[in-house]
Amino acid sequence: MGPLDLTASVGHGGVLVVSLVIGFLFGFILEAAGFGDSRKLAGQFYFTDLTVLKVMFTSIIVAAVLIGLASSLGLLNLDGIFVNPTHLGPGIIGGVVMGVGFIVGGYCPGTSLVSMATGKIDGMFFVLGVSIGIFAFGESVGSLGEWWLTSGDLGRFTLPELFGLSYGVTLLLVVLMALAMFAGFSALRTALYKPKESSNMRLQGAGALALVGAAVLTIILGQPTLDQKYEHMSAKYQKTLKERAVHLDPAELLGLMNDNLVALRIFDSRKESDWNVFHLRGAERVDLDTIASQKERIKAMPANGVIVVVDNDETQALVGWKRLIALGATNVYLLEGGLNNWLMAYGKASEHGHGHGSTQAGEAGPKKLKTVPKGALGFSFALALGQHHPASNPDPHHVPKRAFTKKVKLISKKTLSGGCG
Amino acid sequence: MSSAEVTAAEQGAKEGAKFWNPYVAGTLLGVLLFLAFFITTHGLGASGGVGRLIVFFEDLFAPEHVNRTLYLASMAGGDRNPLDSWIVFAVLGTVLGGLASGLIYRRARFETFKGPRISPKARWLFALAGGIIMGYGARLARGCTSGQGLSGGATLSVGSWAFLFAIFFGGYVVAIFVRRLWR
Numbered sequence: 001m002g003p004l005d006l007t008a009s010v011g012h013g014g015v016l017v018v019s020l021v022i023g024f025l026f027g028f029i030l031e032a033a034g035f036g037d038s039r040k041l042a043g044q045f046y047f048t049d050l051t052v053l054k055v056m057f058t059s060i061i062v063a064a065v066l067i068g069l070a071s072s073l074g075l076l077n078l079d080g081i082f083v084n085p086t087h088l089g090p091g092i093i094g095g096v097v098m099g100v101g102f103i104v105g106g107y108c109p110g111t112s113l114v115s116m117a118t119g120k121i122d123g124m125f126f127v128l129g130v131s132i133g134i135f136a137f138g139e140s141v142g143s144l145g146e147w148w149l150t151s152g153d154l155g156r157f158t159l160p161e162l163f164g165l166s167y168g169v170t171l172l173l174v175v176l177m178a179l180a181m182f183a184g185f186s187a188l189r190t191a192l193y194k195p196k197e198s199s200n201m202r203l204q205g206a207g208a209l210a211l212v213g214a215a216v217l218t219i220i221l222g223q224p225t226l227d228q229k230y231e232h233m234s235a236k237y238q239k240t241l242k243e244r245a246v247h248l249d250p251a252e253l254l255g256l257m258n259d260n261l262v263a264l265r266i267f268d269s270r271k272e273s274d275w276n277v278f279h280l281r282g283a284e285r286v287d288l289d290t291i292a293s294q295k296e297r298i299k300a301m302p303a304n305g306v307i308v309v310v311d312n313d314e315t316q317a318l319v320g321w322k323r324l325i326a327l328g329a330t331n332v333y334l335l336e337g338g339l340n341n342w343l344m345a346y347g348k349a350s351e352h353g354h355g356h357g358s359t360q361a362g363e364a365g366p367k368k369l370k371t372v373p374k375g376a377l378g379f380s381f382a383l384a385l386g387q388h389h390p391a392s393n394p395d396p397h398h399v400p401k402r403a404f405t406k407k408v409k410l411i412s413k414k415t416l417s418g419g420c421g
Numbered sequence: 422m423s424s425a426e427v428t429a430a431e432q433g434a435k436e437g438a439k440f441w442n443p444y445v446a447g448t449l450l451g452v453l454l455f456l457a458f459f460i461t462t463h464g465l466g467a468s469g470g471v472g473r474l475i476v477f478f479e480d481l482f483a484p485e486h487v488n489r490t491l492y493l494a495s496m497a498g499g500d501r502n503p504l505d506s507w508i509v510f511a512v513l514g515t516v517l518g519g520l521a522s523g524l525i526y527r528r529a530r531f532e533t534f535k536g537p538r539i540s541p542k543a544r545w546l547f548a549l550a551g552g553i554i555m556g557y558g559a560r561l562a563r564g565c566t567s568g569q570g571l572s573g574g575a576t577l578s579v580g581s582w583a584f585l586f587a588i589f590f591g592g593y594v595v596a597i598f599v600r601r602l603w604r
Binding site: 004006016021038046056062063076090092094095096113114116121128130133139148152156159160171174207 | 442454459461471505511514518519529544550554558568572584585588591593604
């Protein structure tokens with residue numbers, strides 16, 4: 001499943017070569033479309049020439065539909081591609097400023113490069129101006145202060161989330177809006193200037209129909225669920241799971257709970273009644289069906305962040321682990337043998353316990369049940385103490401020593417960057 | 422249509438080969454944009470590459486100043502080489518690609534594109550001024566038409582769509598007042 005991990009396959013130098021080739025094709029298309037000519041670009045704003053609108057929005061909707069469709073088909077992981085973060089204030093003000101620069105200067109940065117390359121002197125002056133403007137920004141960004149950094153900062157925020165619609169439906173609406181814009185602007189131009197040239201309506205109609213069809217197909221296919229998404233990327237993790245490389249022994253988890261250098265988050269995926277009876281100190285109950293809502297928090301995890309999924313046994317914990325992987329989390333593990341295994345190891349911690357409740361009800365630890373259905377808690381507790389049970393947070397110095405293999409390896413996550421960064 | 426209203430497209434056709442059909446060019450650009458995302462995880466860009474070139478020269482002459490300015494240091498602080506980035510090579514490619522197309526279609530020559538009512542020198546001045554405004558705005562908006570507009574538009578980023586409409590708004594409003602430049 002895409003996107004490709006280019007650095008891994010061709011190295012950093014290879015990435016630069018690929019970027020050069022993509023840039024080359026970009027420049028070629030811009031020039032061939034006529035974007036090296038400031039009169040064509042400026043014509044957009046007097047309705048004499050609609051090339052800017054047509055090329056820009058055609059490319060946007062074609063790419064958007066291909067991205068959405070590829071995701072529906074399990075070919076592309078949407079979480080793996082860079083989405084320009086939304087900074088409403090600077091984005092809108094900067095956009096308006098650029099609009100002014102566009103009509104005064106006749107180009108935008110990309111098109112001016114192409115104009116300069118083909119020897120247009122106005123294009124060269126524009127590139128010089130862009131350089132001065134960028135220099136001026138670098139020198140003055142400090143004085144913009146917090147506003148540039150934080151105003152309207154909504155992070156990765158997309159139109160489907162804004163409208164509360166599915167990805168496919170949003171795509172269809174965007175395509176229809178673009179087609180309406182093409183038709184509206186063309187009608188306006190015809191009314192204003194009565195141009196003689198005729199456009200190939202059959203070709204345009206076929207193209208429009210293909211785009212609408214692809215958007216509808218995206219709606220029908222839907223976006224993959226986390227489980228389907230994991231299936232698409234599962235080949236990468238087969239070996240890891242077979243070697244049980246992400247299954248942490250209770251002792252390792254206990255070590256992490258007492259390690260100040262690790263930002264540990266324990267996701268407890270059990271039902272509320274089990275949670276109330278007993279859970280680990282510092283754990284948070286996470287419903288696996290709505291785990292996607294944790295996405296932003298997972299993304300904001302620090303580099304030393306580790307997530308451990310715990311359940312009564314391993315079955316559900318593995319489901320949770322897979323969904324977290326599909327969400328793009330790094331450093332995700334699960335508790336080997338689940339909390340039942342934990343209680344086997346540390347259930348008697350109450351004898352030396354340092355929590356309250358250790359002497360209450362005269363309990364000598366939870367009782368192991370004889371028959372335990374799959375996924376159920378294998379111990380009975382006299383009281384529902386939640387995280388106040390001594391075994392929730394046993395003193396690592398007073399527990400029986402266990403031999404285990406350390407499995408946590410902190411992997412620094414790749415941050416996606418792009419745009420004009 | 423009167424002769425004063427001859428479109429730039431027709432003029433282009435007189436001077437060199439005809440430009441591609443805008444919908445065909447847009448479709449090809451869209452496929453390229455998709456491939457860029459699929460292969461490199463990000464879209465296209467231009468102003469960021471120019472920005473890194475600027476920082477590169479700043480770093481040559483005033484490395485301490487670069488190191489003290491957070492925004493510049495993020496690209497060229499300490500041992501960081503601002504040119505060691507995909508976007509610098511994409512910009513280089515864009516220039517080469519534009520030149521290639523210009524040569525193939527016989528449009529590469531020294532000349533100045535301008536409206537009929539202003540002198541070349543005035544046009545150069547306005548191109549410079551517009552460029553300065555554009556460069557500043559592009560950094561303010563965290564990306565230009567390509568990096569923010571096309572790439573963010575294709576991934577349905579809310580900010581990028583607001584940005585796209587802001588550009589057209591700014592352009593259309595000011596176009597009324599600078600009609601002399603182009604018409």
